[in-house]
Amino acid sequence: MDFLKIFGRENVSSKDIAKERLRLILVHDRANVSPKFLEMIKSQLIHMISDYMEIDEEGLEVKLTRMEKDKDITVPALVANIPIKKVKHLAKI
Amino acid sequence: MSEVIVITSGKGGVGKTTTTANLGTGLALYKQKKVVMLDADIGLRNLDVVMGLENRIVYDLVDVANGMCRLKQALIRDKRFENLYLMPAAQTKDKTAITPDQMKKLCQDLKKDYDYILIDCPAGIEQGFKNAVAGADKALIVTTPEVSAVRDADRIVGLLEAAGFEDPKLVINRLRPDMVKRGDMMDIDDMIDVLAIELLGVVPEDEKIVISTNRGEPAVADESSKAGQAYRNMIRRLEGEEMPLMAMENIEPSFMDKLRIFFGLKARAR
Ligand SMILES: Nc1ncnc2c1ncn2[C@@H]1O[C@H](COP(=O)(O)OP(=O)(O)OP(=O)(O)O)[C@@H](O)[C@H]1O
Ligand SMILES: [Mg+2]
Numbered sequence: 001m002d003f004l005k006i007f008g009r010e011n012v013s014s015k016d017i018a019k020e021r022l023r024l025i026l027v028h029d030r031a032n033v034s035p036k037f038l039e040m041i042k043s044q045l046i047h048m049i050s051d052y053m054e055i056d057e058e059g060l061e062v063k064l065t066r067m068e069k070d071k072d073i074t075v076p077a078l079v080a081n082i083p084i085k086k087v088k089h090l091a092k093i
Numbered sequence: 094m095s096e097v098i099v100i101t102s103g104k105g106g107v108g109k110t111t112t113t114a115n116l117g118t119g120l121a122l123y124k125q126k127k128v129v130m131l132d133a134d135i136g137l138r139n140l141d142v143v144m145g146l147e148n149r150i151v152y153d154l155v156d157v158a159n160g161m162c163r164l165k166q167a168l169i170r171d172k173r174f175e176n177l178y179l180m181p182a183a184q185t186k187d188k189t190a191i192t193p194d195q196m197k198k199l200c201q202d203l204k205k206d207y208d209y210i211l212i213d214c215p216a217g218i219e220q221g222f223k224n225a226v227a228g229a230d231k232a233l234i235v236t237t238p239e240v241s242a243v244r245d246a247d248r249i250v251g252l253l254e255a256a257g258f259e260d261p262k263l264v265i266n267r268l269r270p271d272m273v274k275r276g277d278m279m280d281i282d283d284m285i286d287v288l289a290i291e292l293l294g295v296v297p298e299d300e301k302i303v304i305s306t307n308r309g310e311p312a313v314a315d316e317s318s319k320a321g322q323a324y325r326n327m328i329r330r331l332e333g334e335e336m337p338l339m340a341m342e343n344i345e346p347s348f349m350d351k352l353r354i355f356f357g358l359k360a361r362a363r
Contacts, residue, residue, distance in 0.1 A: 013276025019283045022240050026247050026287060 027064050027076045038062050045080060056083040097190060097200045097210040099229035101253070101261075103245025105216030107237045108266035109133075111302060113213040114143045115313040115324040116331070120176035123325065124313060124332055126208040129168065131180040133225035134215040135190055138182035144180050145309020146171060151263075155183035157197040164202055174312075177208075178207070188220045193227035200228025203239075218252060224255065232261040233293060238268055238279045248287055262293040264327070269298045281338070294327035296320050 042062045049055055060082055067077035100113045110132075117130035132140035133157065135328045139148040152167035171177040180203075183190060203210045212229060215221035217285070226232065232253050236246040246263070253261045265284055272278035285292055299320035306313040313324040 015273070015279045015283065017278050018240050018279055019287065022243055022279075022287050025240070025244050029244065029248060030251065 018033050023066060024064075027066055031064060031076055033064060039066070041078075045082070049082065052088055054086040054088065056085050059083040095208050096179065096231060097202040097204065097211070097212065097229045098233060099212040099214050099226050100233045100235060100264075101214040101226070102216060102221065102235040102248050103218065103247075103249040104236070104242045107242050107298070108235050108264075109145050109216075110139045110213050111306070112235050112264055112324075113140060113211050114267065114311045115321070117211045117327060118144075118171075118174055118177060118311040119207070119313040119324050119328040120211075120331070121171075121174045121315065123328060125176065127176045127178075127206065128209045128211065129178045129180055129203050131203075131210055131212045132182035133196070133212050134223065135182045135221065135224075136184065136187045137215065138184050140213050141169075141179060141181045142309065143306055144171065144179055144311065147275050148183075150181045152170055153183040154183045154199075155186050155190045157194045158191040158199060158251045164199070174314075179301070188215065193224055196224045197228040216250065221248075222252075222363050223326075226256060226258075229258075232258045234261050234290070235264045235266050236271075236284065236288075237253075237266050238284065243279070243284055243287065249289055252290060260291055262291050263288060264293050265295045267298045268295055292338075293330055294323055296323040 029087050042060060045062065046057055046060065058088065062078070062080045062081075066074045066079055069075045100109045100116075101292050102109050113130055114186070117128045120126040121128045130140060130144070132138050132154065138153075141150060146169050149169045152162040154167070157160045157167045166182060168183065169179045171179065186279050200210060200212075212225050214225035234246050234249050234253070236242045250261055263284070265281060268281070269278055273280045281292065281295055289338070297319050299318060301315060301318035302320050305315060305318070311324075312318040312321040313328075315321045326338075329336045
């Protein structure tokens with residue numbers, strides 16, 4: 001079941017909320033990623049992309065979630081949402 | 094062949110001591126095994142009280158480890174149940190009063206004379222945990238159906254695996270069938286699903302546990318106690334019998350649950 005879907009819906013049983021929260025917590029615990037580590041990834045992403053695009057650093061979001069790889073197999077996934085302000089000319093080459 | 098089993102949890106207060114007392118008593122009472130229940134919770138000993146043996150302590154675990162007395166002098170024989178013994182923890186020392194090597198030695202010595210050595214582990218992942226698991230062959234992990242307890246249980250699974258324990262087994266404690274039924278408590282499937290370890294048993298919330306602890310008489314000996322029945326089932330599973338999950342009021346275990354109790358292994362997503 002999708003994490004976001006669960007929180008979006010009303011009247012979801014509290015145990016499903018518990019289970020989804022737990023799953024996400026365990027993704028972090030097991031991968032042993034600290035918020036500091038995510039910040040590091042974030043700043044390197046900004047650095048790397050800024051040659052090509054102007055990005056909204058405030059709106060940049062990097063997080064660990066779970067992703068369905070195959071039916072019934074979910075794996076941890078790193079998701080980055082990077083709002084673009086402007087594409088630099090260089091990128092069109 | 095004798096076996097040392099450590100009862101762990103991560104989070105405190107979820108039922109390690111209760112589990113140790115009931116499984117230990119049950120193995121002696123129903124399976125005629127020679128059992129030592131070892132309280133490794135140095136500084137916060139409780140197993141003696143749960144067993145109603147608090148007035149009989151002379152020496153303790155730390156005394157034995159430091160050679161202040163012989164092993165047999167510290168063991169308290171439970172007069173109510175033949176073949177049942179308690180090795181009490183020290184109350185006035187702390188977790189650093191013994192070392193993992195001393196625990197290993199102690200477990201080796203106990204294995205010569207007893208069939209089961211059950212170790213009541215302290216909460217947490219520090220020195221006390223390391224001591225408690227040092228001499229153990231197998232591990233149980235107790236959790237309640239709550240996010241924080243299951244999270245800590247997962248941490249313990251990781252630490253146990255890192256320490257070489259192959260298949261730690263799960264004990265779900267204080268399950269409330271009424272709450273599960275209305276979707277307000279995680280069910281057995283949910284917890285097996287996230288933890289991906291094999292299940293040894295499920296103990297319902299039962300006020301008989303409180304009553305029996307008041308009296309210092311483990312509930313496993315009480316034929317009318319639901320929790321007692323759950324412990325009796327677990328004892329049979331420990332002894333290698335195939336025992337279906339007990340049909341708890343309002344919860345018919347699913348076919349998958351029944352299968353999982355024996356073949357519950359699922360690769361842990363790490
Ligand atoms: N199935 C149950 N039904 C009702 N009460 C229970 C049940 N299991 C445990 N309890 C109660 O919960 C409390 C904590 O149990 P217990 O002392 O066994 O936990 P513990 O994990 O050993 O705690 P600690 O981490 O402090 O050593 C006790 O008061 C006990 O009586
Ligand atoms: Mg305890």
